[in-house]
Amino acid sequence: MTDTAHYKVIIIGSGSAGLTSALYTSRANLDPLVIEGIQPGGQLTITTDVENFPGFPEGILGPELMDRMHKQVEKFGTKFIYGTVTRADLKKTPIELEIEGKKVTCDALIIASGASAKLLGLKSESKLMGHGVSACATCDGFFFKDKEIAVIGGGDSAMEEATFLTKFASKVTIIHRRDELRASAIMQERALKNPKIEFLWNKMIKEFLGNSEKGLEGLRLKDTKTGKESDFACQGAFLAIGHVPNTEIFKGQLELDDTGYIITKPKSTRTNIPGVFAAGDVQDSIYRQAITAAGSGCMAALDTQHYLEELEFSKG
Numbered sequence: 634m635t636d637t638a639h640y641k642v643i644i645i646g647s648g649s650a651g652l653t654s655a656l657y658t659s660r661a662n663l664d665p666l667v668i669e670g671i672q673p674g675g676q677l678t679i680t681t682d683v684e685n686f687p688g689f690p691e692g693i694l695g696p697e698l699m700d701r702m703h704k705q706v707e708k709f710g711t712k713f714i715y716g717t718v719t720r721a722d723l724k725k726t727p728i729e730l731e732i733e734g735k736k737v738t739c740d741a742l743i744i745a746s747g748a749s750a751k752l753l754g755l756k757s758e759s760k761l762m763g764h765g766v767s768a769c770a771t772c773d774g775f776f777f778k779d780k781e782i783a784v785i786g787g788g789d790s791a792m793e794e795a796t797f798l799t800k801f802a803s804k805v806t807i808i809h810r811r812d813e814l815r816a817s818a819i820m821q822e823r824a825l826k827n828p829k830i831e832f833l834w835n836k837m838i839k840e841f842l843g844n845s846e847k848g849l850e851g852l853r854l855k856d857t858k859t860g861k862e863s864d865f866a867c868q869g870a871f872l873a874i875g876h877v878p879n880t881e882i883f884k885g886q887l888e889l890d891d892t893g894y895i896i897t898k899p900k901s902t903r904t905n906i907p908g909v910f911a912a913g914d915v916q917d918s919i920y921r922q923a924i925t926a927a928g929s930g931c932m933a934a935l936d937t938q939h940y941l942e943e944l945e946f947s948k949g
């Protein structure tokens with residue numbers, strides 16, 4: 634690739650939204666470039682069994698599903714590049730992006746940069762990240778064989794991670810800030826029935842205890858009802874408190890909502906900038922499923938196709 638390579642379509646992100654956009658745009662002969670991002674394959678590559686993607690009655694492992702999508706897309710000639718977008722000038726014509734120092738331009742852009750795990754933002758959390766604190770059970774669970782672990786959160790991710798971690802840990806305690814779970818009934822039931830899983834209700838994390846040499850030794854908790862503080866001993870703590878959209882580099886250019894998600898026009902994937910479309914978790918704070926991301930990836934590809942046809946037509 635030269636420093637000024639130009640593409641009709643560039644897709645930022647290679648999760649199920651990005652790859653579905655690539656599948657449709659490559660089959661429409663638009664020769665897209667996919668910028669794979671820091672986590673090629675997206676969030677499904679750090680999940681285990683996917684039981685709710687249609688077409689797989691026995692379920693499928695997240696990384697395998699993404700591998701299959703990648704192979705399907707490669708078949709139609711999509712180009713891929715590793716790396717992340719470090720600068721985006723969306724209002725320029727053509728749209729200009731920088732991928733770790735390399736400049737690329739495009740006529741239309743599909744942003745499918747997804748979302749990343751949310752952290753609590755405590756100093757002790759960043760100090761002990763990788764030393765007992767983690768936001769990815771499938772990446773780090775293996776290191777906690779026969780250890781006592783805490784999982785923080787009350788949604789589907791927390792239930793899924795806790796259930797998965799019982800494969801390694803001697804005991805898993807789900808720590809939730811309320812006394813009611815947000816997780817779906819089936820995921821709750823699985824966790825509640827698991828003899829290795831216990832629950833601590835109405836507790837928030839005040840501090841992660843330990844140091845980088847010894848690793849995590851426990852958590853300082855605060856009861857959200859009584860305000861009482863207590864210490865909880867554990868060697869591992871996994872955060873499963875939701876996600877934040879990866880939109881930092883688009884701030885000030887694209888219309889974002891209060892939590893940073895890209896705002897798309899109703900019933901479309903169009904953003905406030907002509908030629909810039911958004912698909913998947915980066916614009917969806919509600920459904921956030923692999924299948925809905927894939928669906929909006931398809932919508933973005935079709936919207937892009939129409940946009941480029943109109944652009945061509947207006948040029949005469």
Ligand code: NAP
Pocket residue numbers: 684685753785786787788789790791793810811814815817837873874875876919920921922
């Ligand atoms: P989520 O549904 O937003 O749940 C986040 C949990 O973390 C909530 O229980 C929330 O507490 C808690 N939380 C948030 N901020 C916190 C903070 N600062 N301190 C303490 N606790 C905090 O996120 P998710 O579980 O990652 O799920 C996201 C989406 O993915 C959902 O649509 C879910 O259905 C889907 N998902 C599906 C599967 C599956 O089907 N296999 C697996 C994983 C995720 P509150 O409840 O008090 O707000």
